[in-house]
Amino acid sequence: MFKKILIANRGEIAVRVIRACHEMGISAVAVYSDVDRASLHVRKADEAYPIGAPAASESYLNIQKILDVAARSGADAIHPGYGFLSENAKFARACADAGVKFIGPTAAAMDAMGSKTRARQAMERAGVPFVPGTSRGLESFEQAEEAAARIGYPVMLKAAAGGGGKGMRLVHAPEELKSALEGARSEAERSFGDSEVYIEKAILNPRHIEMQVLADEHGNTVYLGERECSLQRRHQKVVEEAPSPIVDPDMRREMGEVAVRVAQAAGYTNAGTVEFLVDQQKNFYFLEMNTRLQVEHPVTELITGLDLVHLQIRIAAGERLPFTQDEVILRGHAIECRIYAEDPDNNYFPSPGKITLLLLPSGPGIRRDSGMYEGWTVPMDYDPLLAKLIGYGTDREQATARLTRALNEYFVGGIKTNISLFRRILSDPDFRAAKIDTGFLDRLLKQPRVEVATDPGAVDVAVIAAGIFAVLGSAGAGANERPVVNDNVNKPNAPSNWKIAAQKEATR
Amino acid sequence: MTYDIAIDGKNYRLDLNRQEGGWSCRLDGREVEVDAVLARPDVLSLRIGNQAYEVKCERVGGDLHLWVGSVRFAAEVRDPRSLRGRVRAVDDHGPKKLTAPMPGKIVRVLVRQGDAVETGAGVLVVEAMKMQNEIKSPKKGTIQKILVSEGAAVNAGDVLAIVE
Numbered sequence: 217m218f219k220k221i222l223i224a225n226r227g228e229i230a231v232r233v234i235r236a237c238h239e240m241g242i243s244a245v246a247v248y249s250d251v252d253r254a255s256l257h258v259r260k261a262d263e264a265y266p267i268g269a270p271a272a273s274e275s276y277l278n279i280q281k282i283l284d285v286a287a288r289s290g291a292d293a294i295h296p297g298y299g300f301l302s303e304n305a306k307f308a309r310a311c312a313d314a315g316v317k318f319i320g321p322t323a324a325a326m327d328a329m330g331s332k333t334r335a336r337q338a339m340e341r342a343g344v345p346f347v348p349g350t351s352r353g354l355e356s357f358e359q360a361e362e363a364a365a366r367i368g369y370p371v372m373l374k375a376a377a378g379g380g381g382k383g384m385r386l387v388h389a390p391e392e393l394k395s396a397l398e399g400a401r402s403e404a405e406r407s408f409g410d411s412e413v414y415i416e417k418a419i420l421n422p423r424h425i426e427m428q429v430l431a432d433e434h435g436n437t438v439y440l441g442e443r444e445c446s447l448q449r450r451h452q453k454v455v456e457e458a459p460s461p462i463v464d465p466d467m468r469r470e471m472g473e474v475a476v477r478v479a480q481a482a483g484y485t486n487a488g489t490v491e492f493l494v495d496q497q498k499n500f501y502f503l504e505m506n507t508r509l510q511v512e513h514p515v516t517e518l519i520t521g522l523d524l525v526h527l528q529i530r531i532a533a534g535e536r537l538p539f540t541q542d543e544v545i546l547r548g549h550a551i552e553c554r555i556y557a558e559d560p561d562n563n564y565f566p567s568p569g570k571i572t573l574l575l576l577p578s579g580p581g582i583r584r585d586s587g588m589y590e591g592w593t594v595p596m597d598y599d600p601l602l603a604k605l606i607g608y609g610t611d612r613e614q615a616t617a618r619l620t621r622a623l624n625e626y627f628v629g630g631i632k633t634n635i636s637l638f639r640r641i642l643s644d645p646d647f648r649a650a651k652i653d654t655g656f657l658d659r660l661l662k663q664p665r666v667e668v669a670t671d672p673g674a675v676d677v678a679v680i681a682a683g684i685f686a687v688l689g690s691a692g693a694g695a696n697e698r699p700v701v702n703d704n705v706n707k708p709n710a711p712s713n714w715k716i717a718a719q720k721e722a723t724r
Numbered sequence: 725m726t727y728d729i730a731i732d733g734k735n736y737r738l739d740l741n742r743q744e745g746g747w748s749c750r751l752d753g754r755e756v757e758v759d760a761v762l763a764r765p766d767v768l769s770l771r772i773g774n775q776a777y778e779v780k781c782e783r784v785g786g787d788l789h790l791w792v793g794s795v796r797f798a799a800e801v802r803d804p805r806s807l808r809g810r811v812r813a814v815d816d817h818g819p820k821k822l823t824a825p826m827p828g829k830i831v832r833v834l835v836r837q838g839d840a841v842e843t844g845a846g847v848l849v850v851e852a853m854k855m856q857n858e859i860k861s862p863k864k865g866t867i868q869k870i871l872v873s874e875g876a877a878v879n880a881g882d883v884l885a886i887v888e
Binding site for chain 2: 251568569570572573575593595596623624627629630636639671673674675676677678679680681682683684685686687688691692693694
């Protein structure tokens with residue numbers, strides 16, 4: 217077993233991996249950029265090394281700096297988390313060359329899966345069902361036109377190197393194809409440095425369901441059940457759950473066996489996820505394979521009772537899978553909310569800043585994987601994911617109820633978060649009835665926000681509380697905060713000049 | 725103590741006095757039975773009659789919000805007496821602090837310590853979410869101190885400079 221693991225990441229996932237290391241008696245090495253000195257992962261680690269400027273290219277994406285820290289600290293393995301270098305085959309190769317074990321698949325398996333077009337070619341050979349379309353990049357507009365006509369509109373254009381919805385265009389009719397192709401190409405070039413775009417039949421309002429797989433380095437591959445990830449905003453997942461409400465044991469076995477075939481065709485090892493699109497008739501199509509630990513892995517952990525990070529580390533250390541497929545038993549239901557520092561009242565713009573007050577939920581069936589703490593300033597340089605709140609119960613109804621209750625206990629003050637969005641989602645009748653697809657959230661957000669009927673006495677409560685806080689003065693205030701009585705030079709009712717300027721800027 | 729309190733723009737008058745370890749409270753002249761415990765800074769456990777509430781206080785820059793359960797109210801609190809006092813206080817005497825209106829980065833410092841500035845003269849430029857905002861001098865005077873340098877990240881409410 218490894219003695220020391222370097223975690224090439226930050227935020228909640230770095231904390232998650234450090235915890236697993238400590239549970240396994242392994243020493244954890246953190247790296248941090250200049251704005252992350254005060255971050256939680258540095259506090260929790262056994263050793264911590266600065267790796268430079270805030271820009272990810274200067275720090276968390278800098279292969280040489282991270283390998284230098286691995287050498288200096290004597291780490292014998294590197295866990296990449298998700299994002300950053302986690303799906304970078306060059307990094308996996310550089311780790312192997314430096315004699316440090318990369319906790320994840322081999323560079324060759326990543327190469328096979330990294331490009332969506334190449335993955336498709338490999339999957340065609342393995343007999344995996346996928347959405348009709350081209351397995352190769354489009355060479356010309358004429359070729360795109362011909363392919364679209366053959367598979368039938370609507371079609372989806374996708375970047376071969378894509379992810380996160382970048383370089384994607386939905387095309388309803390032939391006359392839209394040309395500008396969509398140009399748009400997808402230039403966006404793909406800008407986002408990934410690769411303008412390769414391919415075409416697929418668009419499946420409207422599909423479900424997005426993914427299968428967790430785990431493969432050891434001795435040829436054993438298992439699937440750990442699916443996750444329903446249909447609740448997305450701009451192709452980013454927002455709520456995930458396991459199991460999927462529409463997958464029955466037969467469908468699970470079919471999807472699981474396909475996922476295992478996908479992994480084996482790529483010579484895959486360690487934890488990975490095979491993503492499927494599922495249409496209204498429950499046909500499933502291979503979408504892509506994510507060659508890393510997923511953000512939403514906790515829902516699978518809760519319903520399988522397994523610790524995926526422990527297993528990743530054991531597999532990387534050369535151990536065999538400690539169980540067989542038949543021994544994987546799903547139990548209960550888990551739902552995850554991704555808590556982001558973003559402003560629901562301002563088009564979900566990122567909202568960095570200092571967390572002045574943090575009240576944490578707990579109690580039965582609640583798991584919280586977090587990278588924040590009270591007094592910490594959320595830097596503006598990275599993904600705004602702050603924490604994940606996961607509810608677990610014997611069934612979907614109980615998991616939803618527990619999560620709703622925990623969301624009401626959760627309070628993050630000083631910055632804006634999307635916690636209110638989850639209250640809205642979880643109380644929606646269609647969500648409760650599990651009538652969800654990838655268009656659900658856009659439809660919900662288009663509806664006027666119905667204010668929850670509040671206790672009519674709540675305003676009185678607010679008035680009285682404001683008065684009491686005023687009487688208490690600084691005694692009632694958190695550290696470094698000013699008392700509530702407004703003694704600013706500015707008239708309290710008039711917006712500041714800055715606000716007026718900012719509003720003008722925003723409406724320009 | 726008497727306060728004028730605006731909640732989401734609507735005004736209320738609150739008379740609030742401590743008495744025998746508790747509070748006496750009149751809201752717009754109506755007597756209300758109040759029992760309050762400060763659970764921790766910025767968190768109040770409140771009983772109005774026998775109804776129990778947890779109220780959170782959020783202060784960012786000059787803005788005050790109160791959360792009753794999961795509902796957020798914008799609040800402004802004025803002490804009518806200090807309002808009169810403040811009229812006198814709004815003058816050009818004494819040092820004035822320039823604070824950051826929201827978290828961001830200092831992209832330019834436009835003056836040097838000791839410089840004379842006019843009212844409304846630009847002192848610093850703060851960038852947040854790709855918007856640049858000039859922080860202006862609230863008075864005519866001299867830059868007594870600049871507390872940040874170009875490139876520094878600041879939080880809402882941080883003091884950036886002092887004009888004397």
